[in-house]
Amino acid sequence: MKMNFGQRVPAFLQAGLLVATCFVSGGPASADGPYTQGALRNYNTYCVQCHGINRNGRGVNSRDMSVQPRDHSDAKGMGDIPNDEIFHVIKDGGLAVNKSVLMPAWGNVMNDEEIKELVAYLRFVCNCGSGK
Amino acid sequence: MKLSLLAALAMGLVAAPAVAADSVGTGILKSQCISCHAIVKPDNASLARLWERKGPDLYYAGSKFNRPWLEKWLQNPVRIRPAGEFYTKHIKGSDKEDVVDESTMAPHVKLPKADAEAAAEALMALTGPTDLLSKGAFKGEKVSMSMGAMFFNKLRGCAACHQAKPGTGGSSGPELYTAGERLQPDYIYSYIKNPQAIDPHIWMPTLNLAEPDLQRLTGYILQLSASEGK
Numbered sequence: 001m002k003m004n005f006g007q008r009v010p011a012f013l014q015a016g017l018l019v020a021t022c023f024v025s026g027g028p029a030s031a032d033g034p035y036t037q038g039a040l041r042n043y044n045t046y047c048v049q050c051h052g053i054n055r056n057g058r059g060v061n062s063r064d065m066s067v068q069p070r071d072h073s074d075a076k077g078m079g080d081i082p083n084d085e086i087f088h089v090i091k092d093g094g095l096a097v098n099k100s101v102l103m104p105a106w107g108n109v110m111n112d113e114e115i116k117e118l119v120a121y122l123r124f125v126c127n128c129g130s131g132k
Numbered sequence: 133m134k135l136s137l138l139a140a141l142a143m144g145l146v147a148a149p150a151v152a153a154d155s156v157g158t159g160i161l162k163s164q165c166i167s168c169h170a171i172v173k174p175d176n177a178s179l180a181r182l183w184e185r186k187g188p189d190l191y192y193a194g195s196k197f198n199r200p201w202l203e204k205w206l207q208n209p210v211r212i213r214p215a216g217e218f219y220t221k222h223i224k225g226s227d228k229e230d231v232v233d234e235s236t237m238a239p240h241v242k243l244p245k246a247d248a249e250a251a252a253e254a255l256m257a258l259t260g261p262t263d264l265l266s267k268g269a270f271k272g273e274k275v276s277m278s279m280g281a282m283f284f285n286k287l288r289g290c291a292a293c294h295q296a297k298p299g300t301g302g303s304s305g306p307e308l309y310t311a312g313e314r315l316q317p318d319y320i321y322s323y324i325k326n327p328q329a330i331d332p333h334i335w336m337p338t339l340n341l342a343e344p345d346l347q348r349l350t351g352y353i354l355q356l357s358a359s360e361g362k
Contacts, residue, residue: 045183045335062229101289106337
């Protein structure tokens, strides 16, 4: 089922936990669900400032950026990037994959497990397959 | 009856020295500040707690701020974080990029001069854990502003989240054009080096910067106050 991502976006901030609960079989964060509540919260803490509350790369910081943040709702653009590369970019930053320094390394803030969960969350946001 | 009177007296005797020990400034902190700011190090340093807090922690204010700035700012508070604290609670989508939702921003408490001075004195006494900062780490060397700007804007990407000039740069972090007036040099150095060690789970990344970068960026930010903020 293709969802209208733009229309359900406000729920991410206003009722983020409720949304997460709906998608993890009605219970707490679960490895079986498409993403964990922890990943949602980490996204809303660290990623939204640049990638935006609509997950479209238009965060509050993006106005004056020389390189625009990636649009995480872009199924084609995100679908072309394998999971291990997304993991690498989050952990080690844009420079590690010859991209912009404006994407910082988050490996000192989130551990590997949290970053893996964030990758799974990004797959949910882009609605672009498993990335494997 | 006698017992309750004795109990009341005992409470009075116990309470009296405690009240006397509290300075006027500490009283102001307790009555006006602690609903939003922690003046004692919280036991809980989780991400959930970061979401719950309403303002930056002040239990290490004495290691962070410059007293003259505190006294001035408390009398005339001007927004330091363009998108508030915490930014994600104060933004909304728009046709273009996300914008600050001004309707969610509340003005900071404003103190009369005497209260501001007393509160500043009490805040400066809150120095936090002894190992919070790398004391004496900033060497105080002058930095070329053009070189500093290049690192700040392009090479290290600080401008993505911070403003070095009013109105230009990111909004999720505090503006830095008054940082030199506001903050102590070793605090700036230590925070850039490892923000998470000072402010757990904060939305500023730890960039593993080399020593020359830390010196250069600290010096640049300190000099911004003189060149841009006046």
